[in-house]
Amino acid sequence: MNDQRWDAALKAARDAAEAAADIIRHYWHRGVDVEIKSDATPVTIADREAEQAIRAILASALPDAAIYGEEFGLDGDRDGLLWLVDPLDGTKSFVRRTPFFSTQIALMHRGELVLGVSSAPIYGEIMWASAGGGTWFNGERVKVASTTEMAQASISTGNIKTLTCDARWEALGAMIRDSNRIRGYGDFCHYHLLARGGLDLVIESDVNILDIAALAVIVREAGGVFTDLEGKPLNLDTRSVLAGTAAIHAQALQRLGSSGGH
Structure with a gap:
């Protein structure tokens, strides 16, 4: 793709995030009923309507790209251009009236993440990034x-339930003892903080690629390193995160790796 097409794709992603924000704000003020999906996670009309609005804008801007969304699955061939969409990441927070939720939109080109938009409308933050931009x-x-x-x-x-049963749990404890401070911001929030210099390392063991794809581009383009807990690059099956400044990421990876892994 040429630069003009990347620029158009980024604009479409930002426009789609804004459209989703309008829908999310509407239901945030009005309130919603909650359904439980087959995987025991909640979903609301806000999730579904936001994804429909996002899909319409993205499909119009880049009709040859496939779209993989949290609520409506995969539409198209995932091996070429692929949009990754979570219209309302943090539905559990949304339904409990806690503003730690966001819209995540990323574009993958032949397996490489090339742009991302992370919009947290109630929290008042939007971040975006594109490769080289x-x-x-x-x-x-x-x-x-x-x-x-x-x-x-x-x-x-963030989500670290699996890590508590892992051989690396003690290594994480030692690293926390050696650090300046530990927090549990979670969701989009700690990635936003990392990308703008507010903290130095993010660890999660239980995520979905739709939760983190856009945030990976955002952290990388801000000068950070974003891998899974083994130090591997992200793909559609990624389930964990180790993200940080280059130096702190390297130290964390060495310490967690030397503990013996799973």
Whole structure:
């Protein structure tokens, strides 16, 4: 794809996120009924209507791209251009009136993530990034922190249930003891903080690619490193995250890896 087409794709993703934001705000103020899906996770009319609005905008802007969404699955061939969409990541927060939820839209080209938009409308943040284009936070270009020593590092955890049963759990505890501080911001929030220099390492063991694809581009373009817990690049089957400044990510990967893995 040429640069003009990438620019058009990024604009479409931002427009789609804004359309989803309008729907989410409407139902946030009005309230919604909650259904439980077959995987025991909640879904609402806000999730479904937001994804439908996103799909319409993305399909119009890039008709040859497939779309893989949280609520309506895969439409098209996932091996070429592929949009990855979670219209309302954090539905559990949404239904409990907690503003830690977001819309996640990313574009993958032949297996490589090339752009991402992360919009948290109630929280008041939107971030976007594209390959080679840097990372932008509410319209301002941002970068990760310059932290190089674990003793100065701020660490945030998200979904880590699986990690608690893992051989790396003790290594994580030791790393937390050696760090400056530990928080559990979770969801989009700690990735936004990482990309704009507010913390230095994010660890999650239980995620879905739709939750993190856009955030991976955002962190990388801000100068950070974003892999799974084994240090591998992301793909559609990725289930864990280790993201941070280059130096802190490398130290964390070494410490977790030396603990023996799973």
